[in-house]
Amino acid sequence: MPHSTDSTAPLDDLLVVDLTRVLSGPYCTLLLGDMGARVIKIEQPGRGDDTRGWGPPFVGGESAYFLSVNRNKESLTLDLKQPGAKRILEQLLDRADVLVENFRPGTMARLGFDDRSVADRWPRLVYCSISGFGQTGPRRDQPGYDAVIQAEAGLMSITGESTGPPLRLGVAIADIVSGMFAAQGIAMALLARGRTGRGQRVDIGMLDATAALLTYQAASYFATGTAPSRQGNRHPTIVPYETFAAQDGDFVLAVGNDDLWRRFCKVIERPLLSDDRRFATNRDRVEHYDELKPLLDERLGARPKAAWIAALTAEGVPCGAVRDVAEVLEDPQISARAMIETVAHSTLGAVRVLGMPIKLSDTPGAVRTAPPTLGQHTDQILRTDLSLTDAEIARLRATAAV
Numbered sequence: 001m002p003h004s005t006d007s008t009a010p011l012d013d014l015l016v017v018d019l020t021r022v023l024s025g026p027y028c029t030l031l032l033g034d035m036g037a038r039v040i041k042i043e044q045p046g047r048g049d050d051t052r053g054w055g056p057p058f059v060g061g062e063s064a065y066f067l068s069v070n071r072n073k074e075s076l077t078l079d080l081k082q083p084g085a086k087r088i089l090e091q092l093l094d095r096a097d098v099l100v101e102n103f104r105p106g107t108m109a110r111l112g113f114d115d116r117s118v119a120d121r122w123p124r125l126v127y128c129s130i131s132g133f134g135q136t137g138p139r140r141d142q143p144g145y146d147a148v149i150q151a152e153a154g155l156m157s158i159t160g161e162s163t164g165p166p167l168r169l170g171v172a173i174a175d176i177v178s179g180m181f182a183a184q185g186i187a188m189a190l191l192a193r194g195r196t197g198r199g200q201r202v203d204i205g206m207l208d209a210t211a212a213l214l215t216y217q218a219a220s221y222f223a224t225g226t227a228p229s230r231q232g233n234r235h236p237t238i239v240p241y242e243t244f245a246a247q248d249g250d251f252v253l254a255v256g257n258d259d260l261w262r263r264f265c266k267v268i269e270r271p272l273l274s275d276d277r278r279f280a281t282n283r284d285r286v287e288h289y290d291e292l293k294p295l296l297d298e299r300l301g302a303r304p305k306a307a308w309i310a311a312l313t314a315e316g317v318p319c320g321a322v323r324d325v326a327e328v329l330e331d332p333q334i335s336a337r338a339m340i341e342t343v344a345h346s347t348l349g350a351v352r353v354l355g356m357p358i359k360l361s362d363t364p365g366a367v368r369t370a371p372p373t374l375g376q377h378t379d380q381i382l383r384t385d386l387s388l389t390d391a392e393i394a395r396l397r398a399t400a401a402v
Contacts, residue, residue: 009036009365014190016098017089018042018073021049023146023172024130024206025102026069027179032098032186033072034356035365040092040381041070041372045077045402048374060348067371071343071353075372076381077402080111084401089113091386093122097199098186102130105140115201126189126199130182134205144206149174153210158217161232178209239285240264240296243322246305253300254318258282263315267308268299345370378402 014037018029026041026049033039043049054065078085093099099118101108108114108129115127129135132144147168150156155173156166185202193199211218217228220236228236233252235241240255255261258281265274273279273295278288285292300308305321312319321327334340339355348370356365382388382402396402 008363010360010363012036014038014097015092015095016040016100017092017096019099019101019103019108020130021102022051023069023175024178024182024204025100026051027176028128028130028182028186029073029100030069030071031179031183031358034367035358037098039073040377041073041075042078042080042089043075043374045079045375045400048075048077052374059351062345062348062371062373067345067351067353070371072368073372074377074381075375076378077375079401080113082399082401084396084399086112088382088386088396088402093118093125095385096122096125097190098126098128100128100130100182100186104143105129105131105135119199119201122199124193124197124199126186126193126202128182128186128189128202128204130178130204130206132206134208135201135203137205139207144174146172146175146206149206149210153207154214154217155210158228158230160230162230164230166230173213174206174210177213178204178206181209181212234289237286238282239289239292244296244300246300246303246308248304250322251305251309252320252322253312256318260317261285264312264317267311267315267317268296270295270299341367343367343370346373346376375402 011032014032016029016032016037016039018025018039018041020026020029020041021043029037029039029041041049049066049070051066051069052063055063057064059067076088078088080086080089099113109117115129118125118127131140132149133139133142144152150168150173151166153174156168159169160167182202182204185204189200189202216237220226220228233243238254238256240253243250243252253264255264261279261282262274265271273292277284279285279292309319309321323331328334329340337355337359339357340352341355342350342352345351351370353367353370355367358365379393382393382396383390388396393402
């Protein structure tokens with residue numbers, strides 16, 4: 001928990017113009033907003049972010065999906081095909097530190113806001129682009145939704161049972177990791193700007209970001225020339241490290257080294273297994289997996305999972321129950337870590353959202369505001385930030401620019 005009385009968040013003095021929608025871009029700007037940046041989310045008048053229509057579930061007409069990644073933002077509606085809206089965007093960029101967009105490559109150029117044009121006029125601006133395949137290469141123009149990228153980046157080929165079909169992860173991991181890398185790239189570009197005085201482009205390809213997750217699976221291919229295959233919940237290089245069926249349900253066991261193996265054998269009351277030459281070292285256990293697995297299945301199936309988890313945890317052996325989302329969100333540990341926050345929504349009242357996983361001791365971020373309704377802050381931004389009169393705002397509305 002924070003121990004300083006300094007309430008300044010790391011990005012408090014930054015303005016982010018957010019031209020993103022769906023998940024990868026909004027997740028990036030969510031992270032920036034959580035750490036204090038002012039995020040102005042630009043949305044299409046009358047329609048908004050695509051995810052405003054994604055559901056069910058809906059909460060009072062608002063999409064739960066949209067609510068999940070758009071807190072700490074202000075909504076300004078602009079139709080960037082209209083000259084008046086483009087002028088508004090230009091005025092915002094006069095003040096902005098960061099622009100984030102996740103259109104297909106070429107879209108921003110057609111709107112007149114490609115990175116080179118923007119850099120010429122606003123040289124201190126950090127310009128972040130997130131796209132399916134990046135801004136260069138033979139596939140740059142292809143669209144990239146999360147499921148497509150999970151397939152194309154190899155994740156599905158290593159997810160699922162060995163005898164079953166390839167599976168998509170239960171969360172949009174390609175979108176989320178792209179947003180995380182984008183936020184990291186923006187932070188590094190801002191740090192560099194502090195030294196050079198100039199912004200730069202941050203180019204995030206979802207294929208790149210997701211392929212980067214392959215880590216040891218890629219190393220296995222580099223070492224052997226053979227593509228890794230699906231192995232269910234089994235770890236390819238550590239044994240035992242997978243899901244086991246206890247008497248009343250599944251739990252995960254993660255015996256990551258030989259000392260833990262000896263402790264594990266003590267807990268399950270099979271000390272001779274640790275002395276068996278077939279299983280003495282991790283390398284041995286991987287080699288003799290087919291002989292070891294049935295022995296562990298029989299023993300671990302004899303007691304309830306809570307009993308095994310309690311005994312193994314007491315001995316320092318990593319393990320955990322396979323829980324559903326409801327069980328996770330009701331965990332006192334999650335509550336103690338402020339991983340669920342309640343914010344006041346302008347139409348829904350109290351809304352629960354996930355908290356921030358990054359805990360800074362001296363300059364913590366905060367969940368300050370609820371996700372906005374469509375165009376909630378349009379008039380406020382035009383009047384207060386850009387000093388437009390009511391007559392000027394009325395003319396913009398008459399031309400459908402806002």
